[in-house]
Amino acid sequence: MKEIVVIIGGGIAGLEAATQLLKLGYSPIIIEKNDRLGGHVARWNRLFPDMTPAKDIVDDLIASSKDANIFLNTEISFVNRLKDSYNVMLSNGISINSRFILYTTGFRLFEAQKKEEYGYGVYNQVLTNADLENWFNTDKDKRISGKDIRKIGFVHCVGSRDEKARNSQCSKVCCITAIKQAIEMKEKFPESEVFCFYMDLRLFGKKFEDFYTKAQRDHGIHFIRGRVSEVSENINGQVIVKAEDTLAGKPLKVTLDLLVLMSGMVCNPDSTKAASMLHLPIDSDGFLQSSDNVFHITSSPRKGIYYAGACTGPKTVPETLAEARSAVLDIHSEITAGKK
């Protein structure tokens, strides 16, 4: 009988892990709480740095993992530890016995309305990175479609590197996402002026720096070092942004037609809940704690439990996919070692 592996979460990490497990001849079971697969990536439009359509990646992953057992609209009711395996009880009443559980529970986007001073949910013309991607996908957003947009602002680090918001971690991808979205907006509204308000630009990945210089040189996007302190609205419904230009050492004010907040990645409460059923340790940042942050990022301290993707901290898409493959290899090694 084929070895069963339970995968919690049908985002890109779960789908990639299922794909690899199928290739190795195992029987993966994906448990997804929503009614569709692909997680956050399925809601995105294009991915940095090559502008790959997110849909292509998700469609490929769904196609390659179609032979897995997939339960949509399903949650984990409880998990019991047996002698050398786990009993997973699903909300649809199905019970699964397996020696391996792979957590690919991912992250949550920071709720931007918590940063009240930025006015999300208060002022009409303030939206989030996710709202903007939704507009790229659907072309339906009354705040943008058919409007005369001349000035656009992007606020980096919304809910990231923010101890008061209880998220001291850097969300890693927002700097590059802001630059990507700034370029996309500049392409859609060539006459507009685009401002990025940042604390540091953390462009660590391959081709990210090229993207930054392209934004500066070819698209004339203005980068202003300084955290936005407050946002208000004028009588025309535009938003007025106040910040300090910390390079000039002077306060600065600008009126914008659209303000995009780069909501960061925060820990997923569902992932914490699923982890608590097996008393798995939670790190100080709220994400799941790997057994080691250098050598064993995909291992938990408990036998047979593995992690992949953003459930252990903010990750890019290629990092998440690589971790999914890595976790599958760990599981494969443990299975084959047991057979000897």
Place this chain on the structure above:
Amino acid sequence: MSIFGFRISPSSAMNLDTIDRSRFEELCRIEPDAARCMSCGACSATCPASEFSGMSVRKVLLCLQRGKEEEAFRMMNNCMLCGKCTMVCPRGINTRHLILSICRIYDKEDKR
């Protein structure tokens, strides 16, 4: 305005709504690298005129972008065109050439 024995200093806040960026845009057309400065400060640190006069290519570029042209010209008066900043710029901006272009564009405007 010192009737009451005190004066109110003007606000130092920069209003990006009112500044005229047309000359900076013209500069970027001739010198596209002007927009690529990442404000690392290597130019200011190496500038032999900087410690005596406050000259800094980084600040000049920032001032021009934020509409503080007078301040930029004051700094640029102290530039000796030695080219040390060109040597240290990590983005490979030809700062010496850039300074000459700034002089050409902004000088032309002033003569009108």
